[in-house]
Amino acid sequence: MQIDIKGLKKSFGTNSVLNGIDLTIEDGKTTVIVGQTGCGKSVLIKHIIGLLRPDAGQIIVNGADITKLKRKEFGGILKNFGVLFQNSALFDSMTVGENVAFPLREHTGLSPTKIMDVVREKLAIVGLKGVEQLYPAELSGGMKKRVGLARAIALDPQVLIFDEPTTGLDPVMSDTIDNLIMNTQKHLGVTSIVISHDIPGTFKIARWIAMLYKGKVVLYGSPDDFRNTQDPIVRQFLERRAEGPLQVEA
Amino acid sequence: MTFRPIAIFEYIGARFTTLLEELGGIFSTFLQSAGLLFVPPFRMRLFLKQMEFVGVESSFIVLLTGAFTGMVFALQTSYAFRLFGAENLIGPSVALSLARELGPVLTGLMVTGRVGSAMAAELGTMKVTEQIDALYTMSINPVQYLITPRVLSSIIMLPMLTILFDFIGIIGSYFMAVFLLGLNGNRFISDTIYMVDLKDIYIGLLKAAVFGAIIAVVGCYKGYFAEKGAEGVGKAATQAVVISSVSILIADYFLTALLF
Numbered sequence A: 001m002q003i004d005i006k007g008l009k010k011s012f013g014t015n016s017v018l019n020g021i022d023l024t025i026e027d028g029k030t031t032v033i034v035g036q037t038g039c040g041k042s043v044l045i046k047h048i049i050g051l052l053r054p055d056a057g058q059i060i061v062n063g064a065d066i067t068k069l070k071r072k073e074f075g076g077i078l079k080n081f082g083v084l085f086q087n088s089a090l091f092d093s094m095t096v097g098e099n100v101a102f103p104l105r106e107h108t109g110l111s112p113t114k115i116m117d118v119v120r121e122k123l124a125i126v127g128l129k130g131v132e133q134l135y136p137a138e139l140s141g142g143m144k145k146r147v148g149l150a151r152a153i154a155l156d157p158q159v160l161i162f163d164e165p166t167t168g169l170d171p172v173m174s175d176t177i178d179n180l181i182m183n184t185q186k187h188l189g190v191t192s193i194v195i196s197h198d199i200p201g202t203f204k205i206a207r208w209i210a211m212l213y214k215g216k217v218v219l220y221g222s223p224d225d226f227r228n229t230q231d232p233i234v235r236q237f238l239e240r241r242a243e244g245p246l247q248v249e250a
Numbered sequence B: 001m002t003f004r005p006i007a008i009f010e011y012i013g014a015r016f017t018t019l020l021e022e023l024g025g026i027f028s029t030f031l032q033s034a035g036l037l038f039v040p041p042f043r044m045r046l047f048l049k050q051m052e053f054v055g056v057e058s059s060f061i062v063l064l065t066g067a068f069t070g071m072v073f074a075l076q077t078s079y080a081f082r083l084f085g086a087e088n089l090i091g092p093s094v095a096l097s098l099a100r101e102l103g104p105v106l107t108g109l110m111v112t113g114r115v116g117s118a119m120a121a122e123l124g125t126m127k128v129t130e131q132i133d134a135l136y137t138m139s140i141n142p143v144q145y146l147i148t149p150r151v152l153s154s155i156i157m158l159p160m161l162t163i164l165f166d167f168i169g170i171i172g173s174y175f176m177a178v179f180l181l182g183l184n185g186n187r188f189i190s191d192t193i194y195m196v197d198l199k200d201i202y203i204g205l206l207k208a209a210v211f212g213a214i215i216a217v218v219g220c221y222k223g224y225f226a227e228k229g230a231e232g233v234g235k236a237a238t239q240a241v242v243i244s245s246v247s248i249l250i251a252d253y254f255l256t257a258l259l260f
């Protein structure tokens, strides 16, 4: 599913976060969004899933501008999306198993035993076993993230939207998740939008990378474009230096 | 700082404006959740869970408050009625006040403290930890999933709890009157039955149903729109109790004026 973002603007009070984002998410490919903390990455994807309304601009999915849809009409689009929130957003009144089973129970006619099979399978994909009976409060941060991932992929969605899927995971686990994203893309042709602070991981999984800065896309291109760019802002970010034109905002 | 008497009017004026806005939000939450009652899917399990939480788990505090309210009321009225030698009116007057006023209102206030605050805290936590957003991204209508079952079960359970309150209250007053004040038990019962109309009880239960709606809608509304982390959740819970309690007393006045 191709997603075209055109001239997207959003402010919160006097804090203008998105200043005209133009970005195309290519169908069937992985696009990674990078940028400084607080630059509006999470805000951008919340527009794509209809949680926030832009002040101006459009998001075109299947030829229709989804920013004009009412919340109710979003349901049809969201059924194709699997979303991982930055803080996982697990239902804390449900066990891990119930969390992952939730979308299956709500949207498929599968039998309870079949659902349990899918739940186990999805949890195994993210490297979790035997945690179905635990509650989210009993999990480590990285485990929560992976349960969130398992829940996001439970319905085998066509579009994955992952807000920092590997932040807080150890390097080995991060690579496992990167492989998961690459495999679903390769085998199932899934379109993925991934927000990441992990530069090596980004180069590994991305077909396209977009870097946000001051509410705009400063550079959009392939990993090679990013490796070869002379843009001082992008260079400083990729080389993770504190000195340079990029400033840490107070 | 100097004390400006005018400030109190400014304060009250400002509060009235936010109150009106808030009432609009609360009312629209009610309409939405009620409308979604008739739209599938029907989630029986969520509904039963809330029935248990609102009804079953409130029964003990309702029992306690009901018994003592009945007893103290019998004691208080006995002083006055004694003067006229009209002790036989103790039973009927306790029963009437319980059925018409005290049963629904006190049950409503007790349940507000327990259930309204819990609903606000629970939904508020879900809001600030993005669980409500997560529901929405899974194409679940959060109002239907979270608010509708709570409102419906409160509307059903508050009258049930009120019946319990009235019943225990009357038993409490019976014990007071018969064993402590030495009235005739059979007389107490027959006088009470003679004086209390079924209509008194029905209207009391209707009030209770309205209070149930108020408690759940206000609690859910406050939680659903909670902001700013833990502090916001705490505030939502407190405000839910204050707003529901005041609304119950105001609604009680109008229902009494209209229905009796």
Ligand SMILES: Nc1ncnc2c1ncn2[C@@H]1O[C@H](COP(=O)(O)OP(=O)(O)OP(=O)(O)O)[C@@H](O)[C@H]1O
Residues within 6 Å of the ligand: A012, A015, A017, A035, A036, A037, A038, A039, A040, A041, A042, A043, A044, A086
């Ligand atoms: N609901 C909101 N209300 C007001 N301001 C908000 C809201 N959501 C985000 N912001 C502001 O928007 C800006 C961007 O936030 P966002 O969460 O998108 O950052 P981010 O790029 O995802 O950062 P990080 O890498 O740390 O997750 C921040 O300045 C934040 O204060």
Ligand SMILES: [Mg+2]
Residues within 6 Å of the ligand: A041, A042, A043, A086, A163
């Ligand atoms: Mg973010």
